[in-house]
Amino acid sequence: MPPEAPKIVVIGGVAAGMKTACRLMRVQPASQVVVIDKSKEISYGACSLPYYIEGLFEDLDEVRKTPVGVVRDEKFFANCKGFEVLTLTEAVAIDRQRKTVRVKNVESGEEREIPYSQLVLATGNRPLMPPLPGIDLKGVYPLKTMGDARRILDKARSATRVVVVGGGFIGLEVAEALIHRGLDVTLVEMKNQVMAGLLDAGMAALVHRELRKKGVNLRLAEGLQSIDGRQGEVAGVKTSKGHYPADLVIVAIGVRPEVGLAKAAGLEIGATGGLLVDERMRSSDPAIYGAGDCVESKHLLSGGKVYVPQGSTANKQGRVVADNVAGLEASFPGVLSTLIVKVFDCNVTRTGLLAEEASKCGFDPVTVLVPSADRAHTDPGSKPILIKLTADRVSRKVLGAQILGPGDVAKRIDTLVAGITLGITVDQLAQLDLAYAPPFSSAMDPLHQAANALRNKLDGFMESLEPAAVYEKQQKGEDFVLLDVRSPKEYEEVRIPGALLIPLGALRGRLQELPKDKEIIPFCKISLRGYEAALILKAADFSRVRYMEGGILAWPYPLETGPK
Amino acid sequence: MPPEAPKIVVIGGVAAGMKTACRLMRVQPASQVVVIDKSKEISYGACSLPYYIEGLFEDLDEVRKTPVGVVRDEKFFANCKGFEVLTLTEAVAIDRQRKTVRVKNVESGEEREIPYSQLVLATGNRPLMPPLPGIDLKGVYPLKTMGDARRILDKARSATRVVVVGGGFIGLEVAEALIHRGLDVTLVEMKNQVMAGLLDAGMAALVHRELRKKGVNLRLAEGLQSIDGRQGEVAGVKTSKGHYPADLVIVAIGVRPEVGLAKAAGLEIGATGGLLVDERMRSSDPAIYGAGDCVESKHLLSGGKVYVPQGSTANKQGRVVADNVAGLEASFPGVLSTLIVKVFDCNVTRTGLLAEEASKCGFDPVTVLVPSADRAHTDPGSKPILIKLTADRVSRKVLGAQILGPGDVAKRIDTLVAGITLGITVDQLAQLDLAYAPPFSSAMDPLHQAANALRNKLDGFMESLEPAAVYEKQQKGEDFVLLDVRSPKEYEEVRIPGALLIPLGALRGRLQELPKDKEIIPFCKISLRGYEAALILKAADFSRVRYMEGGILAWPYPLETGPK
Numbered sequence A, B: 001m002p003p004e005a006p007k008i009v010v011i012g013g014v015a016a017g018m019k020t021a022c023r024l025m026r027v028q029p030a031s032q033v034v035v036i037d038k039s040k041e042i043s044y045g046a047c048s049l050p051y052y053i054e055g056l057f058e059d060l061d062e063v064r065k066t067p068v069g070v071v072r073d074e075k076f077f078a079n080c081k082g083f084e085v086l087t088l089t090e091a092v093a094i095d096r097q098r099k100t101v102r103v104k105n106v107e108s109g110e111e112r113e114i115p116y117s118q119l120v121l122a123t124g125n126r127p128l129m130p131p132l133p134g135i136d137l138k139g140v141y142p143l144k145t146m147g148d149a150r151r152i153l154d155k156a157r158s159a160t161r162v163v164v165v166g167g168g169f170i171g172l173e174v175a176e177a178l179i180h181r182g183l184d185v186t187l188v189e190m191k192n193q194v195m196a197g198l199l200d201a202g203m204a205a206l207v208h209r210e211l212r213k214k215g216v217n218l219r220l221a222e223g224l225q226s227i228d229g230r231q232g233e234v235a236g237v238k239t240s241k242g243h244y245p246a247d248l249v250i251v252a253i254g255v256r257p258e259v260g261l262a263k264a265a266g267l268e269i270g271a272t273g274g275l276l277v278d279e280r281m282r283s284s285d286p287a288i289y290g291a292g293d294c295v296e297s298k299h300l301l302s303g304g305k306v307y308v309p310q311g312s313t314a315n316k317q318g319r320v321v322a323d324n325v326a327g328l329e330a331s332f333p334g335v336l337s338t339l340i341v342k343v344f345d346c347n348v349t350r351t352g353l354l355a356e357e358a359s360k361c362g363f364d365p366v367t368v369l370v371p372s373a374d375r376a377h378t379d380p381g382s383k384p385i386l387i388k389l390t391a392d393r394v395s396r397k398v399l400g401a402q403i404l405g406p407g408d409v410a411k412r413i414d415t416l417v418a419g420i421t422l423g424i425t426v427d428q429l430a431q432l433d434l435a436y437a438p439p440f441s442s443a444m445d446p447l448h449q450a451a452n453a454l455r456n457k458l459d460g461f462m463e464s465l466e467p468a469a470v471y472e473k474q475q476k477g478e479d480f481v482l483l484d485v486r487s488p489k490e491y492e493e494v495r496i497p498g499a500l501l502i503p504l505g506a507l508r509g510r511l512q513e514l515p516k517d518k519e520i521i522p523f524c525k526i527s528l529r530g531y532e533a534a535l536i537l538k539a540a541d542f543s544r545v546r547y548m549e550g551g552i553l554a555w556p557y558p559l560e561t562g563p564k
Helices: A016-027 A046-054 A060-064 A074-081 A146-158 A169-180 A201-213 A260-264 A311-325 A355-360 A409-421 A426-431 A446-458 A467-475 A488-493 A528-539 B016-027 B046-054 B060-064 B074-081 B146-158 B169-180 B201-213 B260-264 B311-325 B355-360 B409-421 B426-431 B446-458 B467-475 B488-493 B528-539
Strands: A008-011 A033-036 A084-086 A089-095 A100-105 A111-115 A118-121 A125-127 A161-165 A184-188 A217-219 A224-230 A233-239 A243-245 A248-251 A255-257 A288-290 A339-343 A346-352 A365-373 A384-392 A398-405 A480-484 A519-523 B008-011 B033-036 B084-086 B089-095 B100-105 B111-115 B118-121 B125-127 B161-165 B184-188 B217-219 B224-230 B233-239 B243-245 B248-251 B255-257 B288-290 B339-343 B346-352 B365-373 B384-392 B398-405 B480-484 B519-523
Touching: A008 A016, A016 A033, A016 A074, A016 A311, A016 B528, A033 A089, A046 A060, A046 A146, A046 A169, A060 A146, A074 A084, A074 B528, A089 A260, A118 A311, A146 A248, A161 A169, A161 A233, A161 A243, A169 A184, A169 A201, A169 A248, A169 A339, A184 A233, A201 A217, A201 A339, A201 A346, A201 A384, A201 A398, A201 A467, A233 A248, A288 A311, A311 B426, A311 B446, A339 A409, A346 A409, A355 A365, A355 A384, A355 A398, A365 A446, A384 A409, A384 A446, A398 A409, A409 A426, A409 A446, A409 B409, A426 A446, A426 B311, A446 B311, A467 A480, A519 A528, A528 B016, A528 B074, B008 B016, B016 B033, B016 B074, B016 B311, B033 B089, B046 B060, B046 B146, B046 B169, B060 B146, B074 B084, B089 B260, B118 B311, B146 B248, B161 B169, B161 B233, B161 B243, B169 B184, B169 B201, B169 B248, B169 B339, B184 B233, B201 B217, B201 B339, B201 B346, B201 B384, B201 B398, B201 B467, B233 B248, B288 B311, B339 B409, B346 B409, B355 B365, B355 B384, B355 B398, B365 B446, B384 B409, B384 B446, B398 B409, B409 B426, B409 B446, B426 B446, B467 B480, B519 B528
Parallel strands: A008 A033, A008 A118, A033 A084, A118 A288, A161 A184, A161 A248, A184 A217, A480 A519, B008 B033, B008 B118, B033 B084, B118 B288, B161 B184, B161 B248, B184 B217, B480 B519
Antiparallel strands: A089 A100, A100 A111, A125 A255, A224 A233, A233 A243, A339 A346, A346 A398, A365 A384, A384 A398, B089 B100, B100 B111, B125 B255, B224 B233, B233 B243, B339 B346, B346 B398, B365 B384, B384 B398
8 A cells, every 4th residue: 555645533423523633623723634434324412312213303404404404424524524424434453653544444444554644633522321130131231323313213113111321411401311212210219319429418418309200210329230022122221129111222421532543553542531632622642632522621710620421522522633734733721510401391411510529629619509580570470499509718719500490590600600700709790781671581690599598608698508417317216396487378388397387478477386495497489588588597597597598499308299 | 967987988888888887886896887778779779670570589679688588778777787778868978177077867858967987988870861862761771779670560561562772781680681572672773783892793693693682672783872762761762863753761881980979079080980999999098999880990901980870880899899898908909891791592791802902902802712612522511611711921921801702701701800810820720720520511611622723823823813704715715715623414404605515534545635725714613523524625735725714613604504
C-alpha cells in the first residue's frame, strides 16, 4: 500500500468526532480529514432514541438528519463539508511511533494503515453489560445505538412485560417510553434510589412517587442476578429479591468510556476510567486528542475529574479539538455534572455538587428546599417546581441545585449553571434581573425565592429541616408538635399523619394551645405559611421552632386524605 | 391628636411597599409598621391585569390573592403578618423636620398626622395621559389598577372596535387580550416600531409581522392627536395619519414615577424623573427610603441611571429597604433592563444594552443574529427562536441579547441575565454546561450556537450581515448575488425575491455559475447552510462573501411563495 499524505484522522463518527471534523473544515478548509467509524450509521443523536421507542417520531433516520431533513451520511459530509468518512471501518490499533492507525473493513475483513499527522479519539462509550447468566439472550439489549433502538422497538411491539435494569436517566426515559406503549414495566435498581449520586434521597423519593403513580413497578435495592430464557429468548429476570417475567429486558446500568484502543496504544487513562486529556483536549501524546464520551472532564467546582458523558459536552469538546488541531488556542474548562431528564410529568434536573460531595471537597454546604410555582398563579399554565439549593456557608457561593416538578425546571437550572460557572453567591442570585411576565415567571422567580430562603438560613433568621428529617423523628417516636398551618379545607383534602391543625390566620390567637417545652415544626402546602408561623412562634417566645422545608409538596411519605 | 409612638411608615401598598412591610416584620418582629394606601385594593399583581381582560381567569380578585386563595386585604396583613394597613388613606404631605406624614381619609376627607422614625416611599408609577382633546371621555382608560381592568373589561364586552395607543409591553399585551376577545384592534404607535429603545428595528419588524398576522391593525409612526366622542363617550381616535372609530381606547404610552410627594418634600429626583436612591435604597434624606416604580435604578452595564419599572424589581427592592430599616446591611445592585412579553405566538425578550446604546457607553459592540430550535428537532414540541446576541469586541463580554420566537426564549434570557451580571464572555457562554435532553434543548443549545457564531465573527472567521442590511442593498439596486442554498423544495415553498438557488450539496460542483467580481451573500432557512456555503466560496477564492444572518426565518420583508 503506498504511503498516503499526512492527515487528520478522527476515530468515531457520532457526536464529538463529527463536530471535530466539521469545525476543522471550517477553520482550516484545506485540511485532509478522514473520519473512521465501524458502523454504517453515523452522526446520530443517541439522546433521542428513547423518544423514538416511545413513538414521538416514526422515522428512526430523524436522529441522523439535519433539521431540514437531509440524512447525514458519508455523501452528505463529502458534499457539504468536504471530508471523507469511512464507515464500516474499525480502527484496530494505533502505532504512535509511525503515526498510523490500522483499520479493518468490517465486511471484507481487509486491513490497511492510515497515516495521521494528528489523531482524534472520539470512540464514545460502551454500555455496561454485566457478565451474568442469560445476558446474551435474545431480547436483552442495551440502548446506545440506532440498532439497539430498532431491536427494542421491534420487540416492544409484541412484548407485554419488560424489565428495565438501572434507574439512571436512560433507564428512566426508556421505562417511560414503554409505559406509553402500553407495556407492563418493572424498573429494577440496585441502589435504594434512582439517579443515585445525582439526586439526594428525598428528591429521588419524589421521582419514585411519580414513577409508581404512572404504573412503573419500581423495585429498589434489588440487584440483578440472572436472566432466564426459553429457546434462546429472554423469559424473565431474577433479582436479589424476586423474579420478574419479561419478554424484553433493557440493561441500562451505566456506561464506560471506550478506551481500549487508547489503552493498547499506551495513552494515559484517568482515575475515572476515561482518557486523560488536558484543557486543550490533548492526551498524554501531543499528537493525539480525545473528545466526547471516551474522555474524563474536570468538575468546575471540585476541581476533580469526573466522567459525565453527554452529547452536549461532546459537541463542545469537538470544537475545542478542531481549533487546537488547526493551531488556534482553545480550551474546554470543564463541567458541572448538569443533567436533565423528563420522568413522565415530572421534570428532573440537577447541577453542581450534592451537599455530601461538597463537604468532601472542603466546602461547608447549607441547603434549603423551596417549592414554588413556575409562573404567576393567575396563569393557567402555572405548575409547581421544587428547588433544592446548596451554597457554601463561608463564601455564600452557590454550589449546586436539584430541581424537579411538573413546571419549568430547565430554565432555572440553566440560569444556575451560568451563575455557578461564574461564582455566583446566593445574594447575587436573589438580585438577578430575571425576565418577568405572568406567562413566564412570577414577580419573585422561584430562584429568587430559593435564594432568599437560603439567605435567611445562612443569616440565622430561621432554622428549618427537611421532610426526611421530620419523618425520621416521627419514626423514632420523638415528642414534638408537627403543626399544619393550612386552612381546614386543605387539611381535609390531604394531610401528614400526626399533624396538628391551626390555620396561620388563627395562630396568633391560639398560641396557648401549644406547649412551650416541646419542639414545634410548622409547615403548610409549600411552607411559606409554615415559615410565617415559625416567625410568629419565635416572636411569642417559643424557643424550639423549626419549620419544615418544602411543606406537603416535598413530603414523599404516606399522606392521609378525606375528612378527619 | 395625641402623638403616636415612632413608627415605620410605608406609603404605597402594592408591590414594593408590601414587600418592605412583610420583610420588616420577619426580620424585626417587634416593629411598628403602618402601610398607607389611597385605594381600597392593595397588594395586587398589576402585571396579570391584561390576562384578566383576555379572560384567562374570571375572578379579578385572583390578582390580590395568595397562591392558596386568601385575599390579601388589611385583615390578612394584620392577622398573618402583624402590621396595620390604612387603605383609602392618601398621604398628602411629608414634614421631614418633624418626621410626620399628613394623611387624608379619602372618604371622609379627615386629615391627621402620622409620625415616623423611618419612612418608605413606594408610591409607584403614574400612567402618562397626554393632555389632548378628548382624553377625559368615557371609554378612554389607562391600564394600571384593578379598577382600570374592570372598566376596560366592562366596556370590551359591548365594544367592537378598540384603539390601543402605545406599542410598549402593556399596549402589546392588551392588544392581544382584546383580539382574543374578538374585538377589532388598532394599535397606534408614534415611533416607527413597537418596543422602541428595547428592540432593534429588525427584531421589532418580526413582532410587527406577528401582530399583523393575528389581525392587529398596526399603525406605526402615527401620533395621537385627539380623541373624539359622542355624548361624553369615546367615538374615535384621530392620529397624524388617519381616523379610527373606536368605542374603547386604551392609553398605554408609558408611565412616569409617582414622585409628587417626594418632590414637594424636597427630596432629590434623578435625571430619569425617578426618586434618587443609593445602593441601600436611601433617598437624599437618610430617614427616607424609596422602592419600586417610583425610583430609578442603576444599569449594571452602563453604570448610568435608568427608569425600568417592574414588579420583580419592586419586590427585590422592598426586601433591601426592610433589611436596611432593620439595621442590616443590604443593597440593590441594579438592573439590566430585562423585559419579556408574550405577543400572541411570539415570545419576545431582551436584556442588557442594544448595540447603539453600547457604543454610546464606550463599548465596541459586535452583534450576530442566530435562529435555532429550542429543543432537539426530533421532539414534537420543538419550536424556533431567534437570538440577537451582542458582545464587546475587546473584552468579549456579553453586553445584551434580544430573543424572540414561538419557542422557549425565557430560559435563554435568564441564563444570559445570570451570565451578564457576572461578566460572562462569549467564550464562557459557549462552554456552559447547560442541561441537555431532547424534551428541553438541543445538544448545542441555541445559546451555544449564538455564542459560537459571535466568536466566529469576533475571530474574523466569517463576515456576515443582517437581513435589514441586505434589504437595504436590494432597495438601493446594488449589484450582488443573493444566494439561496436551500433545497428546491424549500425554495418553491417560500423565497426571498431576487435570490438565486444553488442547493448547498451542489454548490461545490456549480461554482462556475457564480461571478467572482460581485459580492455573494449566501443564506438558507436559518443560515447554517448559508454559513457553510460562505466557507465553500471563500475556500474557492471568492473574495467578497458575507452570509446573511438569520436566513429566511429572520427576514421580516416580503417573500414570494408557490412554484416559480
